[in-house]
């Protein structure tokens with residue numbers, strides 16, 4: 001047990017310090033009557049609870065349907081003078097709960113939860129992801145996405161208040177630079 005707690009303490013402080021919290025994942029309310037069809041297309045990342053893997057600017061994602069019924073996720077970002085993209089797959093494991101999506105960027109990694117907490121489909125989406133680690137602590141991510149590279153401050157406040165209302169700590173939130181991007 002001591003070894004385990006030392007291991008976890010170092011894991012938390014080294015890797016996930018800002019996005020891990022004690023206890024199991026919270027269970028936030030999700031978008032009622034979520035329509036995947038209306039959600040598809042391009043979303044720009046306005047802000048996120050930090051993730052270690054995306055450090056670029058102009059971050060966007062394009063969701064589209066594949067013929068096999070899975071969702072193609074094409075993430076793009078500008079990093080070190082280059083546009084880089086990564087293709088992933090999203091699925092809706094339970095059609096009765098369509099706002100609970102799973103996303104994976106590799107055949108070798110499990111699907112991570114992708115919960116659409118709220119969206120109006122036309123301006124803003126608030127997305128949350130949480131993974132339990134041994135039910136002792138959890139690792140969480142959150143994203144504020146927008147259909148445009150700029151989100152009006154009052155809409156951003158709405159997204160922030162929604163996350164705060166679910167007890168999610170926004171102090172590690174970072175804004176994504178969406179200026180000087182190449183538009184296609």
Ligand SMILES: *[C@@H]1O[C@H](CO)[C@@H](O)[C@H](O)[C@H]1NC(C)=O
Nearest residue numbers: 029030031032033034035119
């Ligand atoms: C969800 O859709 C059903 C059927 O269309 C409707 O009766 C219900 O009011 C909707 N709920 C919300 C929260 O929009």
Ligand SMILES: *[C@@H]1O[C@H](CO)[C@@H](O)[C@H](O)[C@H]1NC(C)=O
Nearest residue numbers: 041042062063064065072074
């Ligand atoms: C998103 O991907 C689909 C499917 O590849 C493509 O048809 C569409 O043009 C893309 N949209 C944007 C905005 O890049």
